[in-house]
Amino acid sequence: MSKDYIVTLALPGGNSEFRTYAIATCEGKEFDEDKVTHVLPIDLYFTEKGGKVEFGRRLTLEQFEKEWDMWIIKSVEGDSLTDFMEVISPVVRVLEKDEWKPSKELTVDDFEPADE
Numbered sequence: 001m002s003k004d005y006i007v008t009l010a011l012p013g014g015n016s017e018f019r020t021y022a023i024a025t026c027e028g029k030e031f032d033e034d035k036v037t038h039v040l041p042i043d044l045y046f047t048e049k050g051g052k053v054e055f056g057r058r059l060t061l062e063q064f065e066k067e068w069d070m071w072i073i074k075s076v077e078g079d080s081l082t083d084f085m086e087v088i089s090p091v092v093r094v095l096e097k098d099e100w101k102p103s104k105e106l107t108v109d110d111f112e113p114a115d116e
Helices: 061-067 081-091
Strands: 002-010 019-027 036-047 050-055 072-078
Touching: 002 081, 019 072, 019 081, 036 061, 036 081, 050 081, 072 081
Parallel strands: none
Antiparallel strands: 002 019, 002 072, 019 036, 036 050
8 A cells, every 4th residue: 555745855965945845655654764655846936926836757766766856755744635735835826816817608518538
């Protein structure tokens, strides 16, 4: 059985100002860094209007170590949707009523079928 955790990624060597977040998939019921199987990087960008959240692609541990080189898991923030929302809350803001202006109402026909 595996479980997902919200983690902070940082560069090694103490208190670096460079950090980001990820969802780490770990085998077992408790977080164990040695049992992490996949990492999904999350970038938080601050903008004038709040910010945005971007998800990278889900990487195996081997891909993560190769592509993210020196980044390490610094801490575990939690394992729930509430914990995730607390992590991204600094860049998420409520849309004002006049900002939400969809060009049309979407229907099922607007989406392509998924390949099975």
